[in-house]
Amino acid sequence: MSEVREKATLAKAITPMLGTLSTAQKNEALRLMAEALVAETDSIIQANAVDLERGKTNGLAASMLDRLSLNPARIAAIAEGLKEIIILDDPIGDLLEEFARPNGLLVRKVRVPLGLIGIIYEARPNVTVDAAGLCLKSGNAVLLRGGSDALSSNKRIVEVLHSALALSDIPVDALQLVTNPDRASVDEMLKLNGLLDVVIPRGGHSLIQNVVKNATVPVIETGAGICHTYADNDADPVKALRIAINAKAQRPSVCNSMETLLLQEDFAERHLQAFAKAFAEVHVELRGSANVLKLIPEMKAATSEDWATEYNDYILNVKIVADLDEALAHIRQYGTMHSECIVTENAATAEKFMQQIDAAAVYHNASTRFTDGYEFGFGAEIGISTQKLHARGPMGLPALTSTKYYVHGNGQIRQ
Amino acid sequence: MSEVREKATLAKAITPMLGTLSTAQKNEALRLMAEALVAETDSIIQANAVDLERGKTNGLAASMLDRLSLNPARIAAIAEGLKEIIILDDPIGDLLEEFARPNGLLVRKVRVPLGLIGIIYEARPNVTVDAAGLCLKSGNAVLLRGGSDALSSNKRIVEVLHSALALSDIPVDALQLVTNPDRASVDEMLKLNGLLDVVIPRGGHSLIQNVVKNATVPVIETGAGICHTYADNDADPVKALRIAINAKAQRPSVCNSMETLLLQEDFAERHLQAFAKAFAEVHVELRGSANVLKLIPEMKAATSEDWATEYNDYILNVKIVADLDEALAHIRQYGTMHSECIVTENAATAEKFMQQIDAAAVYHNASTRFTDGYEFGFGAEIGISTQKLHARGPMGLPALTSTKYYVHGNGQIRQ
Structure with missing residues (x-):
């Protein structure tokens, strides 16, 4: 049996008992995990050094090496993250509906774990801990497959977490790490119907698209964000500029940042020059549509590819549109249904925009950067769903659950 | 552009306006559709005759011909089905959550349509109407692909429904029928990412498995049922027999009927003979495990394949198990997570069974035949989900919806 199937089988076998654990039992395991990570800081950093050295030899980009790199402060922050999961409400066992039927049947709809969750992610060791914590707190088993550049770090982290689980009521088998660095292990996970109840990709566009296109197990698609303002x-020009600068430049590398700014004609004529100057001051490169270039000829032209690009960088497309309909049409063509914002003092226009745009989150006069589990008050999140089934937008613990009908009878049969 | 892509594009384009229709507007359209079907009974039966003739020539099984066949009473019943959808609550616009954040942002979570739903089904013209009614009532557009043996009937039915929609506020484009009988049109639907928001297969095992294995668009898996009692x-032997006979023989062709009966040893020794006699009286063929055959040597032996077969017929596997654990293990190995029942007067055993079995519906002392939208009081259903994401068990209108966050600000930016 392959490593993937063997570990998935072990994890799946204990899913029934995981659903019966109390909140206190799960929280105690999370606490032990957090403690063990801090206690084993040195050995984790040692393992991380192996990954970093190999990464440098292999010519990994500086930003990738930074995401891969661990130090005592980062490990402490990762352990803190587990403690934040402890204080989240446990959704398992929640009674969602209860009704009696005329024939006397009592039907209860109860929240239950999904079962075995597969997480496929890049070379970010913090995701290993974060995903493990969220899945275990929601009563699930988890099969992790992190980027092979972080394999040494992930192996050590999972050893440490296993040593903590061994002292807890959560069986060690509930947490599994795929250590085969070959891409074939990812492909195998994607076809593990009957064992994996869902696979959640966390990472960039190509990682997510590979999962969506090749998985036969259910997928929750996360993360891609081509967001517009x-x-x-x-629009109030002061609000509009504040919001636009924040949506682009406060943290360009994340999915809820803005990639394209749309301005209506009159507003653009009045304010485009000031906006361009303000973006230059925060080092954002602008790329304009033809009508923008008429006002600012020295600006770089946006290509058709640019409108469809998630830059994750200090680059912004700007387009002048005639009216709301043209704005809606542009967003429908290029948006990824993540987060879309209108800035206007006209409530009726705002309402129409928000209703007509089919995105996980629609904003009136606020930055798209708020689409986030913490900012919505859900606590830690497993990702931001950009699909419409099951969960949409920031996914807290309830997104990692399913439901089950309990039907209590006294001999009822169907007529 | 292919027929599938062209029709999907037309339907998708009007999804934003469909989400804004009032309940009254949608109900009026459903009423007009029901009226038109009855008024056009003759022309529909004429079109159906073409399918039936071709089906006979092609040697379709009698049961298939029966499902395909329409007459005035059946058309009237189909129209009645639409009227039942009228009285269902409209889930669209429901405010599911509303909260203010410390920074003054107001967040509202609102129920919205999924968008464009693809339905792939067999040669059953009633599904054409039923699926159209449920999707339109929930504010969705729908792309139907019925079995090619019903193509003439489906074409006429959709013409009739289009004539009704033309008199209503729902645009005709909201309802699309794929008329290309080639299997390639199904394959194309399954890969229509960006246009189809979900595809729901309705039909037998091979149809569903084809969709699950090949779709890159999100799927809601329905229907396969290997259910156990x-x-x-x-157990009270009178209740147990009543429930078992009902679960198997009241309507064997449906997914919530029982395929395997598990009996604990002492109970089997006391009652197996009586059960076997009762099943023979209702013409159910029994296939037994080795230990059953020791008690009734003349019974046919169940093969390993039998335990994994959804007979949809008057055939039942019977197995004697030592205890609850062996019953749980058998169900975990062969069940399809649809509906599972325990008959016992011991409440603790019942609770353990219900908690440990990972199925959409778990029963104590009642027939599995109750897993059904009507029986649960949801009204008409689009199917019974056997997956754990999005919807599980009988799917009423809320299963055809998603959610969207409306975020109302006054210039908030992220710190």
């Missing part, structure tokens, strides 16, 4: 002629 | 030593 549209300021119409009724 | 377990009577332990504490």
Whole structure:
């Protein structure tokens, strides 16, 4: 049996008992995990050094090496993250509906774990801990497959977490790490119907698309964000600029940052120059549509590819549109249904925009950067769903659960 | 552009306006559809005759011909089905959550349509109407691909429904029928990412498995049911027999009927003979495990394949198990997570069974035949989900919806 199937089988076998654990039992395991990580800081950093050295030899980009790199402060922060999961409400066992039928049947709809969750992610050791914590707190088993550049770090981290689980009521088998660095192990996970109840990809566009295109197990698609901000002629220019600068430049590398700014004609004529200057001051490169270039000829032209690109960088497309309909059409063509914003003082226009745009989150006069589990008050999140089934937007613990009908009878049969 | 892509594009384009229709507007359209079907009974039967003739020539099985066949009473019943959808609550616009954040942002979580739903089904013209009614009532557009043996009937039915929609506020484009009988049109639907928000297969095992294995768009898996009933030593034999006979023989062709009966040893020794006699009286063929055959040597032996077969017929596997654990192990190995029942007077055993079995519906002392939208009081259903994401068990209108966050600000930016 392959490593993937063997570990998935072990993890799946204990899912029934995981669903019966109390909140206190799960929280105690999380506490032990957090403690063990801090206690084993040195050995984790040693293992991480192996990955970093190999990464440098292999010519990993500086940003990748940074995401891969661990130090005592980062390990302490990762352990803190587990403690934040402890204080989250446990959704398992929640009674969602209860009704009696005329024939006397009592039906109860109860929240239950999904079962075995597969997480496929990049070379970020913090995700190993974070995903393990969220899945275990929600009563699930988890099969982790992190980027092979972090394999040494992940192996040590999972050893440490296993040593903590061994002292807890959560069986060690509930947490499994795929150590085969070959891409074939990912492909195998994607076809593990009957064992994996869902696979969640966490990472960049190509990682997510590979999962969506090749999985036969259910997938929750996360993360891709080509987000827009549209300021119409009724927009308050001070608010619009504040929001646009924040949506682009506060943290460009994340999915809820803005990639394209749409301005209605009159507003653009009045304010485009000031906006361009302000973006230059925060080192954002602008790429304009033809009508923007008429106002600012020295700006770089946006190509058709640019409108469809998630830069994750200090680059912003700017387009002038005639009206709301043109803004809606542009967003429908290029948006990824993540987060979309209108800035306007006209409530009716705002309502129409918000209703007509089919995105996980639609904003009126606020930065798209708020689409986030912490900012919505859910606590830690496993990702931001950009699909419409099961969960949409920031996914807290309830997104890692399913439901089950308990039907209590006294001999009822169907007529 | 292919027929599938062209029709999907037309339907998708009007999804934003469909989400804004009032309940009254949608109900009026359903009423007009029901009226038109009855008024056009003759032309529908004429079109159906073409399918039936071709089906006979092609040697379709009698049961298939029966499902395909329409007459005035059946058309009237189909129209009645639409009227039942009218009285269902409209889930669209429901406010599911509303909360203010410390920074003054107001967040509202609102129920919205999924968008464009693809339905792939067999040669059953009633599904054409039923699926169209449920999808339109929940504010969705729908792309139907029925079995090619019903193509003439489906074409006429959709013409009739289009004539009704033309008099209503629902655009005709909201309802699309794929008329290309080639299997390639199904394959194309399964890969229509960006246009189809979900595909729901309705039909037998091979149809569903084809969709699950090949779709890159999100799927809701429905229908496969290998359901068990377990009577332990504490079971009331009268209840157990009543429930078992009902679960198997009241309507064997459906997914919530029983395929395997599990009996604990002492109970089997006391009652197996009586059970076997009762099943023979209702013309159910029994296939037994080795230990059953020791008690009734003339019974046919169940093969390893039998335990994994959804007979949809008057055939039942019977197995004697030592205890609850063996029953649980058997169900975990062969069950399809649909509906599972324990018959016992021991409440603790029942609770353990219900908690440990990972199925959409778990029963204590009642027939598995109750897993059904009507029986649960949801009204008409689009199917019974056997997956754990999004919807589980009987799916009413809320299963055809998603959610969206409306975020109302006043210039908030992220710190």
